[in-house]
Amino acid sequence: xxxxxxxxxxxxxxxxxxxxxxxxxxxxxxxxxxxxxxxxxxxxxxxxxxxxxxxxxxxxxxxxxxxxxxxxxxxxxxxxxxxxxxxxxxxxxxxxxxxxxxxxxxxxxxxxxxxxxxxxxxxxxxxxxxxxxxxxxxxxxxxxxxxxxxxxxxxxxxxxxxxxxxxxxxxxxxxxxxxxxxxxxxxxxxxxxxxxxxxxxxxxxxxxxxxxxxxxxxxxxxxxxxxxxxxxxxxxxxxxxxxxxxxxxxx
Ligand code: MF3
Ligand code: CO
Numbered sequence: 001x002x003x004x005x006x007x008x009x010x011x012x013x014x015x016x017x018x019x020x021x022x023x024x025x026x027x028x029x030x031x032x033x034x035x036x037x038x039x040x041x042x043x044x045x046x047x048x049x050x051x052x053x054x055x056x057x058x059x060x061x062x063x064x065x066x067x068x069x070x071x072x073x074x075x076x077x078x079x080x081x082x083x084x085x086x087x088x089x090x091x092x093x094x095x096x097x098x099x100x101x102x103x104x105x106x107x108x109x110x111x112x113x114x115x116x117x118x119x120x121x122x123x124x125x126x127x128x129x130x131x132x133x134x135x136x137x138x139x140x141x142x143x144x145x146x147x148x149x150x151x152x153x154x155x156x157x158x159x160x161x162x163x164x165x166x167x168x169x170x171x172x173x174x175x176x177x178x179x180x181x182x183x184x185x186x187x188x189x190x191x192x193x194x195x196x197x198x199x200x201x202x203x204x205x206x207x208x209x210x211x212x213x214x215x216x217x218x219x220x221x222x223x224x225x226x227x228x229x230x231x232x233x234x235x236x237x238x239x240x241x242x243x244x245x246x247x248x249x250x251x
Contacts, residue, residue: 001168001176003194008101009235009242012170012196015103016233016245018050019094023107026066026094030109032086036068039092040079047096055095055102055173062217067093067106069219074161074202074210074227076217086112089122091229095173102173103245104198106231117205118226124156125203125228128181132199136191136234136241142177143187149201150182161202161227163210164219169198169233191236196244200231 004012022043029039044065047054054065062076069077069091070084077091084090093106108122128149135144145166153160166179177189181201206225213220221227235242 001189001195002170003192004170004196004235005194008170009194009196009244011099011101012103012233012235013242013244015052015096015098015101016105017247018047018052018096018098018245019103019105020245022046022094023092023105026092027107027109030084030090030111032112033083035081035083036066036070036077036079036090037081039068040064040066043094050098052096052098055097055104059173065094067091069093069227069229071226072221072224074204074219074221075164075229076219078215078217084111087114089114089118089226089228091227093229093231100171102169102171104169104173104231104233105245106200106229108228108230120156121158121203121205121226121228124153124158125201126230128152128201128203129199129230129232132201133232133234133241133243136197136236138191138193138236138238140191141186142179142189142191143183144185145199146180146183147185153201153203159204159206159208161204161208161210164202166198166200166231169196193236193238195236196233197236198231198233200229202227202229
């Protein structure tokens with residue numbers, strides 16, 4: 001695991017600040033009739049205008065700036081000419097490389113009015129991320145993060161995806177350690193100040209299974225149920241956690 005200095009964490013805060021600025025702009029633009037390709041164009045222009053580079057574009061051949069994951073798509077949906085419709089939910093994942101450091105965050109949004117189950121799924125997944133962040137502290141166990149996510153998600157009647165995990169982040173998009181969204185508490189490596197983790201619960205309304213489309217990227221729920229995804233990049237600090245890019249430190 002690579003530990004970052006205070007100066008490096010400030011740079012990662014700036015990279016994630018740009019990611020959250022993009023996600024704020026997307027939140028304002030999301031409406032019935034908007035295409036995911038429209039959102040991708042906005043994101044790429046905003047990132048390049050800030051002097052940064054889209055982190056996902058060309059990563060292992062990925063063809064876009066954003067991942068836009070509609071309804072039963074869990075993650076890695078590819079932006080397309082498809083229009084968002086009232087009642088959809090859409091996960092938007094954005095990564096940037098800025099001044100040598102990566103930022104990575106995701107939010108899931110409702111398009112107009114959505115059904116009660118969809119609203120509940122979004123809320124439980126967002127809460128799971130918040131609870132995960134509360135486990136981040138020096139000397140805490142890495143596995144406490146996944147345990148907190150799994151407990152909250154399953155108490156809400158939903159299931160946690162096993163095939164994709166969070167990750168360390170820094171001068172590479174994916175660094176050690178892996179950060180699963182499930183598991184027992186009190187296990188595995190201890191968290192140390194300077195470690196930066198991308199924590200990203202992916203939650204299915206039905207069963208946990210995943211199916212990949214023939215495009216090799218689009219990951220869907222095997223049972224066709226809805227799925228939601230939220231992600232923060234979080235630094236372990238001497239006093240607790242700092243969620244990067246949102247102008248907030250948490251003890
Ligand atoms: N947030 C995801 C991750 O960190 C997004 C990766 S999309 C990819 O794994 F295209 F870059 F693979
Ligand atoms: Co990530």
